[in-house]
Amino acid sequence: MKKPPKLGIKNLSVTFETEIIKNISFKVDEGEIVSIIGPSGCGKSTLFNAISGILDQDKGSIEIDGSTEDQRQGRFGYMFQEPLLFPWLKVWENVMLGFEIKGLEKKQAKTKAVDLLKKFDLFRQANFYPDGLSGGMKQKAALLRTIAFNSDILLLDEPFGSLDAITRSALHLYLLEIWKKLKLTIIFTTHDIREAIFLSDRVYVLSKKPATVITSIKIDLSRPRKIEDQTSEKFVEIERKLMSLL
């Protein structure tokens, strides 16, 4: 039997005063990176809020590994555009928070947090307070906190949206490295087409509000991807195609 998708969304609708999401269906297989692109304010964040269970959907189903779960809060690693690190906690304590909320003991949580920081190149900043970090470093720390939350599915809501182009490319590679090492499934929203193509296995294009899926495109660029790939013919071709859709 075929393995069910990691995350399957079927006919999802959300109304919140007005209709925000209309009949969206898509699926994400285990280990995939899927991007959702669409114009600003089209309801990408609402979609994530519904998936993560902060918001109730009106219609449709959300399945994880083939079964519906009503209590989804705490099921995903969720990250926002702003790093939302706690200014009163040092970097390692912020990362540790994910483990703590999951109910791990302090000592164990600390060991795990420190391991994670060492593994992903943030150990030197472990004792900094977030306000002493650059924007890119903050997002790295926020990403590690999301991972520390110990979920195999990440919802990343325009995580690099407020970074400059150079930092953003560095973080793309950083994310891909984490993804590969930890075998994560990632769903990612962005309004940057190149970012979506570079990172993903599949791109879903959303319409303006109320958001529906216009189309999906499979990105068959080989992995591991390098920054230079963004100038390849194939890449540019996909980019052109997506642009015409938006």
Place this chain on the structure above:
Amino acid sequence: MKKYSLPFLTALIILFIWQAAVIVFKIEQWILPAPSQIFIAFWQSRSLIFYHLVPTVTEAIAGLVGAIFVSVFIAVLMERYQIMKKIIYPFLIISQTIPFIILAPLLTLWFGFGFLPKIIIIALVCFFPITINLFDGFQGVDHSILRLLKSMGASQKQIFKLVKLPASLPAFFSGLRIAAAYSILGAVVSEWMGANQGLGIFLIRATKSYLTDRVFAIIGVITILSIGAVLLVEIIARISIPWHYNKLKVKS
């Protein structure tokens, strides 16, 4: 250190002008004593001042600690239960239009001239800035952070402990700083209602005896106590929330 040299110099110049003016214009000592005379008065009555300082400081600390407990209790109550906020908040605001000192005679009537009525007065004067600041601190927590924690499946209790409490500490200390200054003031004024010992009553006695130099000396001591109380809070704040001060440093 350089930062403080200019105001320090200014203070010295003012004292110098004051001293010179008293000598040149031959001002009567009972109207305006020279700084040197005030200092001599202070030195001569230092053991008396210390004797009266102890209860004042004790009252101020006790009143302030009481105010902290009451404030934290009220603020947390209003934070946790919407209905409590609706009930308490208006009274809290109205209570600020009452100068609590006018309650002093009543409290004296009920509780006598002892320690208790004074502590109540001080706590009444001090609790407001702490309560309001702490409550505003709770309310001011970034909504995105709350959303993040909800997505993580954190319980209300965890959210309070992990976010609201630490996030509101800077606001709490702002309130505490104001309250600390009030506490000394409250102690002194509450002693005017009647006391055997304390800087407030000592001040009244010195005034009635036309010992103006001593009056100035006592005023000086009370001022230094108030500044000391605020500084103490500042030091505690810097130790307990270093991240907040780092942030200010980064921003500036």
